[in-house]
Amino acid sequence: MSEFILQMKNISKTFPGVKALDDVELEVKHGEVHALVGENGAGKSTLIKILAGIHKPDAGAQFFFEGNEIEINKPNDATMKGISIIYQDLSLFPNLSVAENIYIGQDSHKRSWNKMNWKKIKNKAEDALNELESDINPNSVVEQLSIAQQQLVEIARALAFDSKLIVMDEPTSSLSSDEVEKLYKVINKLKKRGISIIFISHKLRELFEVSNRFTVLRDGKFVGSYVANQTTEQELIKMMVGRSVTYEKNQSKTEVGETILNVSNFSKKGNFKDISFDLRKGEILGLTGLVGSGRTELAQAIFGVSSPDTGSVKLFDKEISIKNSEQAVKHGIAYIPEARQTQGLVLEQSIVNNISLPVIKKLRNKFKLINRKKEVEIADEYVKTLDVRPPLPELNAEKFSGGNQQKVVIAKWLSADPSVVIFDEPTNGIDIGAKTEIHKLIRRLANDGIGVIVISSELPEILAVSDRILVMRKGRISGDLGVQEATQEKIMNYSLEGSGNVKTNQVANHSDEVTQEV
Known part of the structure; x- marks a missing residue:
């Protein structure tokens, strides 16, 4: 039996105008927490979407799961192999119950005449939640739960699918410190069961707290894999960004005005x-x-x-x-919200369109038509000033990493002066x-x-x-x-x-x- 539950080799991905991944590899062992780290735009999200079957890699890519070569061409391929992805923006149905969310996509709960076996659904949901020592009521409607509870529902869903590998993308971004500690305990329980976890976070304290090994990406390239307890924080930062980075308490005595x-x-x-x-x-x-x-x-x-x-x-x-x-x-007055994807951006629109939203009326000529040239000039200026990557203003906002999306939200409001x-x-x-x-x-x-x-x-x-x-x-x-x-x-x-x-x-x-x- 292979020591690795997952091996991804020769992974490249080219989008129009940019190579997001260039010959990247990822190897995850059985029962380990493997941190995938890198700056925003390093290629982490693209790699995970390839693993999830959302993106198709360039020619030459190879996938091995439990020692066997496999193909992942669509999301269902990953799920059926035992791979579950828990995204930062949770993919639950808010108007459905906890039990319904846990068993969406499974056929084992149906009777022969295609009627739902609600008792069986509830019992299996309870079993999955009990494994996590959670007291969430399976009949509760998801939208009534806290973010931390919704996250547990996602993990319970992965357990119900008999997942052997779970990807957690920024799992603590909306959790309190107490909720983070509870998540750590859940992760340890999953490890003891032999379940592997790919953990994505920008918080070094978390990475060193939960991870056994790191894989570092920079600018779409594979930098290396490292054992957590043999690596320092500053070494990890330098591998990620190519330099040492810290910042200190503000000591300035700024002259303020009226x-x-x-x-x-x-x-x-x-x-x-x-x-x-x-x-x-x-x-x-x-x-x-x-x-x-x-x-x-x-x-x-x-x-x-x-x-x-x-x-x-x-x-x-x-x-x-x-x-x-x-x-x-x-x-x-401008307000840049925390929830950039739901409150700050129109994800299906281009960077140009997003940045110009607050000033769209000012860009209209006497015929009420938008001055497209001026609109593009404004977007180009802020894409350059804020170093939005990739520097493609015509690309839809949903195609960018979280950090670059945040830069676009900032640019959008700065354009309003x-x-x-x-x-x-x-x-x-x-x-x-x-x-x-x-x-x-x-x-x-x-x-x-x-x-x-x-x-x-x-x-x-x-x-x-x-x-x-x-x-x-x-x-x-x-x-x-x-x-x-x-x-x-x-x-x-x-x-x-x-x-x-x-x-x-x-x-x-x-x-x-x-x-x-x-």
Whole structure:
């Protein structure tokens, strides 16, 4: 019997104008967690889609599963071999029950006259969930579950299909620290059962926590495979990006100007209460707190996605009314959401079309026709400035990696020439190379006189980019810190207790070091 459950050899993939993969290989052993790492655009997503049967590789590719050469030409080929893919954007049916989602695509639950055997479906769903020690009710509707619970349903579905290899793509991107720890325990259970896992993450702490070995890709090429406990974090980063990368706490004393934005007495029942703050020209205001503290809800209320119950907004000392996001854009306020695929982009449209959306009316001539030449020029400028890869503005947004999609969302709002930009988790799911680029971009915006709000759960990121930091706890501002006095421990004091002392190990449990992020 082969020591490898999966071997992919000579994998190349060419799209129009770009070679996404060039003679890549991947070997995964039985019962191991194998991390697939690389910068955004390195080819990870393309390789996994080839394994899943979504993309067809160029000629010469070979697949071996449990020592036998196989063909994967369509998604069902992978599933029937025992390969399951759990994507970052979960592929569940939200309006169906947990049990129905677990057994979609299986025929064993049907009676001879093609009626559903609901009792058998429920029992098998319970068995799969029990294996994960989950108390999720099989009758629950999926859309009523938390993201962490939905993820367990995906894993249970993989177990129900008797999967021998499970791919987890950025599985912790929307999980709290406690939920991440629970996922680690599930992964360990799967390993003990002999199930292999391909683990994709930009967080180095996670990679070293769960992985046995790494395969590194860079610019679509195979760099090498390495044993986790024989590799350091800095060595891994250098293999990924071709250089050493770190960033430190912001020590600058930025000269800020007049007040651009004033938020006064903002309240929305169940979300936030009595929020007041100023944002000045050239200032980067960090907004942090634990998941559920009300950060995103506050940002969306400022941008007009929702309406506060009470409170007012002033822009350049003039009170304005923002009842929807279109009005916010007219006033020069831009919001870059965390959920880039569902809230930030039209995935089926080109990069050109996405970037021009906020300014489309300005691009119309007297005949109400869009000036296509100008539209393309704007897109070309931002694709170059933000280093979007591949640099193909006519390609649909869905074809790009997560990090490059985030760059497109940023470009889209910068094209509107805003006075205030709100970034909500701007580097979520982005590699460390792209992360430092975005941090430099945020600082450049501030230097150009734009007022910037950065919402982030990563304390090192908040410390790295901010001039001033607001901490939220249970919907209220619990702390207001200058960057010179701020520390991770102080921020966590305000996040967990509102004030007082918090032990250092509590800080470690709720925050990853930035140098551990990839």
